[in-house]
Amino acid sequence: MSEEILINVTPRETRVAVIENGMLQELHIERGWRRGVVGNIYKGRVQRVMPGMQAAFVEVGLERAAFLHANDVIRPVPTDVSDAASDVVVTQPNASIVELLRDGQDVVVQVVKDPIGSKGARLTTQVSIPSRYMVLLPQSAVVGVSARIEDEDERARLKQLVSELSAQHGGHGYIVRTNAEGQPAEAIAEDMAYLARVWNVVARRGREAEPRSIIYEDLSLPQRAIRDLIRRDVDKVKVDSAETFAQLQAFVAKYMPPLAEKLELYTGDRPIFDMFGVEDEIGRALDKQVPLKSGGYLVIDQTEAMTTIDVNTGSFVGQRNLEETVFRTNLEAAQAVARQLRLRNLGGIIIIDFIDMLDPEHRRQVLRTLEKALTRDHAKTTVYDFSPLGLVEMTRKRTVESLERQLSEPCPECGGRGSIKTTETVTYEIFREITRAVRQFEAARLLVIASPKVVARITEEESVAVAELEEFLGKSIQFQADEQYLQEQFDVVLL
Structure with missing residues (x-):
């Protein structure tokens, strides 16, 4: 299978496309004014504990308070009552939220789901930090291996290797990622040392930072693409920005040197997404x-x-x-x-x-x-x-x-329904509104402002009905078309 990753960079937007056998399979977008926050770690402050929902709302500095469920809260529990120093951190699925958190409490949390629609971000207190080959679980001692590594001998090798190395770096837990398959012990050890340095910084900031502040921010989209999306069958990573290309070269040289040969600066005359048919695929x-x-x-x-x-x-x-x-x-x-x-x-x-x-x-x-x-x-x-x-x-x-x-955003004409009322339906709504207005208020005549299509229907196909309505109400009715009105919009004005 042939696979390429295309990175398109403009001043306010970065897009990453994954191409497999010439077809677009994934598209990731990051815009400067609305960058995703999944993976970010914050020092939050509990705004309100909600016992009925078994959850709490936590202020982390985002536009809306974020949501933290009781099942996503962990706390230290002694493994031996006589030795509190040997605490391990576990989740307590049956614990009440009021036992775990209180209003005004400071808590270190990580975003696991971006704000979607009207909902705030989803949080967890079980922090994880990803790298090229592993995911660090600093509050756990478990070592797991990705299910996509199917070779049992390789799974056993990686698990034993990571378990032994973990003892040298605080005994933390790790998830071994698919990218680790076949990697030598030196590469795994370097990855673990990097994660240990990151966690030391995060832990220190967690103690010292002010509430509602970020203490760890995930990599930019191009760097995350290099870290997360490159697999053995990826042939090339093509970047159309010289500045981003240089940044990725430095990133790769520091953390994953074997991938340096896969990076390529795209200098073609046509935009990179046009060249590979990505723009058309996005439209479809x-x-x-x-x-x-x-x-x-x-x-x-x-x-x-x-x-x-x-x-x-x-x-x-x-x-x-x-x-x-x-x-x-x-x-x-x-x-x-x-x-x-x-x-x-x-x-x-x-x-x-x-x-x-x-x-x-x-x-x-x-x-x-x-x-x-x-x-x-x-x-x-x-x-x-x-x-x-x-x-x-x-x-x-x-x-x-x-x-x-x-x-996209909801259609202003249909409000996201996917359909709009017919001109006939709007016409009869107007007739009912005219009758309602005349019965409630005194007016010598009425002016109806509506979209050109609706007014055309009323004055052409419903002219007899309008004459009958004027005679019934004893009022003169005028109609005015306005291009600014959507098909379902109209106003009845009393004159």
């Missing part, structure tokens, strides 16, 4: 309908509660029989769904309505295809079997806004 990623090569298509609807994906055969008629046509469409759709989830960064609950299949083996193969296609997804996914209604339910971890919510 905002459409509800996704065409399939077979002639079928997906319809993707994102709502506040969940995302639904409907699979349709469209113009695909197949060559054998209906069941075979449906099976082939669903197989293609399963791969397309996995790509769209990554590309659009859709998270939370996802319901996929595949076309009904009678053969249980076909269902099994479609589900297996979906699961296999999701293995390259960086976000955690959980897929469940077909429900009695033939639906596939799954979840995908959401930490930032979806691509649509980052790049």
